[in-house]
Amino acid sequence: MTDKKASRVQMLERHFNPSNWKNGRSIGYTIEELSTLTDDAIEMLRRGPSLIEIEAPITVVGDLHGQYEDLMRILMIHETKKEKKVLEFTGRKFMFLGDYVDRGLYSLECIALLLNLMLHYPRHVFLIRGNHEMAKINHSYGFLDDLQRRFRKEEDGTRLWMMFNDAFAYFPVAGLIGKKVLCMHGGLSPELKSLDDLRKIRRPIHSVEENSLVADLIWSDPDPGRSIATISSTPRFLRNKTRGLSFTFNNSAVEATHGRLGTVLIVRAHQNKGCVLDIRKDGKFSLLQLSGKRKFREGEDEEEDTRADYKLSEFDEKPTSGSVEKTQKMKTPKEKRPKEKRSKEKKTSKEKSKQLRK
């Protein structure tokens, strides 16, 4: 085992040990190990694709936003013995759809563990980029502040923040599961004409101004409201007033994209409040909403966590089910918006996933 690998395994063990993170404790890191982690991540990601192409079964996870205990529940590794954890974990594949940092209390724990898992299990853990994996956003929604507070010298925190953002610049921006399910953080783009458009995206991308297709993949939303007025047979992208950039897209835009790309389902996050989608090998899927309250930074949310322990049974036991081949619609529960940007959108929206009517 190389020194680097040994250091990563040692960090993973710290992550897996509940006494290190339960009861509100943060995991301790050194600048050196985090610096090695981000360097190694860049080295792997720069050689990897912009579009992750993979087969089911796979578990797709929406916005984490520093909810470290939720992440541990999703991975299901904290209740078992060390050896078993690894065995159990290596058998499953995960695609995370971005927004790992900001808002929650444990941004650093989430991103450090996920990068480490990605390096350790490169065929099982895939990280897609969210809008919070952008320096312009994570400098003001918590990540920078957390790092500056947690490291002894403020400039060390700032340096780490820059190192993480250097790694984010190489993150892939979309995933394709079984050639049929297209995943991204935000949504569709009028510039998305073929899967090759995704495969050809060059990285690093430090700011979305550099690439408007990437800006849309990371920022766009479905039409708000889904009122009768939004039902149109013409693919339509409107200015996204809620976000202040990119577009909203209607059902016809979804259908048109499926027609061009040969896909049948769009899976996205960006408005989630912690969702897990299990896609099985036969194309059937279950959507699980994480129950319980999430922990947020002061001022981000009034919610307080009241759970004493975290077990799988706390998942909603009545998942929304469907099949990739047959499903026409899927629910996408919405995330909490930044307060100053929150709109009066309804709690859920539906996305059609039919083939294009020519």
Ligand SMILES: [Mn+2]
């Ligand atoms: Mn987002």
